[in-house]
Amino acid sequence: MSRLELITPEGLRVDGRRANELRKITAKTSVFSQADGSAYIEQGNTKCLAAVYGPREVRHRMQALADRSLINVEFNVAPFSSSERKKRSKNDKRSLEVAAFIRQTFEPVILTSQFPKTQIDIYLQIFQNDGGLLQSCINAATMALVDAGIPMLDYVCACSAGCIDKEPVLDLNNLEESADTPELTVAILPRTGKVTLLEMESRLHVDKLASVTELATEGCMQIHKVLDGVIRQNTEHLMSRLNA
Amino acid sequence: MSSAIENLEIFSRIQPHEYLKRFLDQSVRPDGRLLNLFRKTMITSGAISTANASAMVRLGGTTVVCGIKAEVCEPKVSVPNQGYLVPNVELSPLCSPKFKPGPPSDKAQAVSEFINQLFIKSHIFPLESLCIEPGKAVWVLYADIVCLNYDGNILDASLLALTTALKDLKLPKAEVSSSMVVEVDSTEITEPIQLSRLPVSSTFCIFNNPDVILSDPNDTEETLAKETVTIVTDLDHNLVRIYKNGGTTIDANGLKQCIHNAKQRTNEINSLMNEALLK
Numbered sequence: 347m348s349r350l351e352l353i354t355p356e357g358l359r360v361d362g363r364r365a366n367e368l369r370k371i372t373a374k375t376s377v378f379s380q381a382d383g384s385a386y387i388e389q390g391n392t393k394c395l396a397a398v399y400g401p402r403e404v405r406h407r408m409q410a411l412a413d414r415s416l417i418n419v420e421f422n423v424a425p426f427s428s429s430e431r432k433k434r435s436k437n438d439k440r441s442l443e444v445a446a447f448i449r450q451t452f453e454p455v456i457l458t459s460q461f462p463k464t465q466i467d468i469y470l471q472i473f474q475n476d477g478g479l480l481q482s483c484i485n486a487a488t489m490a491l492v493d494a495g496i497p498m499l500d501y502v503c504a505c506s507a508g509c510i511d512k513e514p515v516l517d518l519n520n521l522e523e524s525a526d527t528p529e530l531t532v533a534i535l536p537r538t539g540k541v542t543l544l545e546m547e548s549r550l551h552v553d554k555l556a557s558v559t560e561l562a563t564e565g566c567m568q569i570h571k572v573l574d575g576v577i578r579q580n581t582e583h584l585m586s587r588l589n590a
Numbered sequence: 591m592s593s594a595i596e597n598l599e600i601f602s603r604i605q606p607h608e609y610l611k612r613f614l615d616q617s618v619r620p621d622g623r624l625l626n627l628f629r630k631t632m633i634t635s636g637a638i639s640t641a642n643a644s645a646m647v648r649l650g651g652t653t654v655v656c657g658i659k660a661e662v663c664e665p666k667v668s669v670p671n672q673g674y675l676v677p678n679v680e681l682s683p684l685c686s687p688k689f690k691p692g693p694p695s696d697k698a699q700a701v702s703e704f705i706n707q708l709f710i711k712s713h714i715f716p717l718e719s720l721c722i723e724p725g726k727a728v729w730v731l732y733a734d735i736v737c738l739n740y741d742g743n744i745l746d747a748s749l750l751a752l753t754t755a756l757k758d759l760k761l762p763k764a765e766v767s768s769s770m771v772v773e774v775d776s777t778e779i780t781e782p783i784q785l786s787r788l789p790v791s792s793t794f795c796i797f798n799n800p801d802v803i804l805s806d807p808n809d810t811e812e813t814l815a816k817e818t819v820t821i822v823t824d825l826d827h828n829l830v831r832i833y834k835n836g837g838t839t840i841d842a843n844g845l846k847q848c849i850h851n852a853k854q855r856t857n858e859i860n861s862l863m864n865e866a867l868l869k
Binding site: 475 | 637638639640641644651653655657658659661678682683684685686687690691732734736738739740741
């Protein structure tokens with residue numbers, strides 16, 4: 347079986363990128379009318395949608411927290427999103443795990459103590475899966491939360507990185523992820539550089555950990571610039587409409 | 591000025607029927623539409639590259655995405671040369687605060703079944719065209735329709751997304767080899783599926799006080815209406831299906847009016863769909 351060359355001797359990856367290049371990101375907010383805040387992110391071929399409802403009344407009274415808001419995340423992958431149709435149930439362990447990660451990432455960042463006894467729902471939907479699901483979800487959720495006007499300490503920007511042939515590479519796509527590449531996802535608060543999520547499931551040599559994490563952090567800062575630009579543009583647009 | 595707007599909002603929430611009635615008495619709707627106008631429709635085809643065919647439809651605020659994936663399986667013993675089409679409509683809490691998380695709601699199941707029955711009973715396209723080898727292997731088309739934003743009239747939007755995606759679907763060439771393994775050659779693509787009829791649905795909602803019929807109800811109009819009537823026609827203006835589930839009565843003229851509007855709508859949709867598929 348021929349092994350696919352993930353990185354050529356000239357340093358090009360399967361999609362023509364260099365080791366430290368991010369995929370093209372396009373982001374939009376306020377895409378839907380029903381949700382309080384919504385965002386759509388395309389990172390390369392991965393398409394992710396986030397809708398935020400809240401703060402609103404808690405669904406089950408018993409679960410309400412007296413001093414802060416409850417955060418509920420639902421992660422859903424469309425059956426047509428990967429090359430093989432997989433009807434993933436919403437309650438399967440993998441989806442629940444990703445949802446739990448995202449909830450734990452946002453819990454310390456959202457100022458939940460301002461809305462006691464309420465619930466903030468974040469719904470994530472993946473339309474096309476080309477790697478980097480966790481990072482797209484976190485980025486989309488951040489934009490949707492800002493669009494909904496929910497106060498947060500800072501943006502949460504996430505990026506994935508891995509190690510191919512002992513070299514750190516940024517933003518893995520599906521082909522690279524499935525080829526046994528160690529992959530690490532990190533989410534940071536850009537202004538302070540503090541890490542809110544660091545996730546790695548495969549095997550990575552401890553000597554490489556520092557360089558891969560550093561590369562991923564740089565990727566997060568680049569993503570932050572893009573997201574911030576979109577939000578500011580939308581806000582300027584809104585302001586011009588208000589003042590007209 | 592702003593307090594007048596606040597009062598209007600309060601009025602629309604505590605007395606939604608009266609609020610709507612004030613508009614309908616003037617033959618107009620709260621969003622400014624005339625009674626028989628459909629909302630702005632936008633169709634995009636081929637947005638999802640991982641699916642065999644896909645389409646996204648925006649009908650006013652209601653947005654749906656349909657993705658079709660083709661898989662191979664054994665045919666039913668009773669009809670060995672027919673494949674299947676499996677539509678599935680998902681109405682998740684993402685699209686509206688009305689939907690609770692959990693198993694598919696009644697509404698989602700009803701819409702899925704409506705579409706399913708439409709394709710089975712009205713012979714929209716010959717299921718024999720999905721056959722690879724009779725008795726051994728057929729194509730199954732899983733059509734997953736995900737609603738992204740719910741603003742009424744999910745039925746029209748879902749059917750439109752499904753038919754657009756079907757028109758765009760091209761299946762790869764498949765053969766059953768001698769060792770009973772199905773080989774799919776994704777480099778060779780066959781002709782797109784020929785639909786024998788193109789169904790276009792038009793939904794109307796009926797009010798008693800005043801006696802009006804509104805085309806393409808949005809979310810608020812749908813919840814306040816006595817009943818919704820759906821008429822499915824094809825491009826030759828034949829009636830494919832009429833669905834009126836018995837909330838109130840409608841006279842013959844009213845029904846004729848609905849059918850007339852449905853035929854006009856079919857023409858509009860045909861040109862929109864052709865534009866979308868050309869791109």
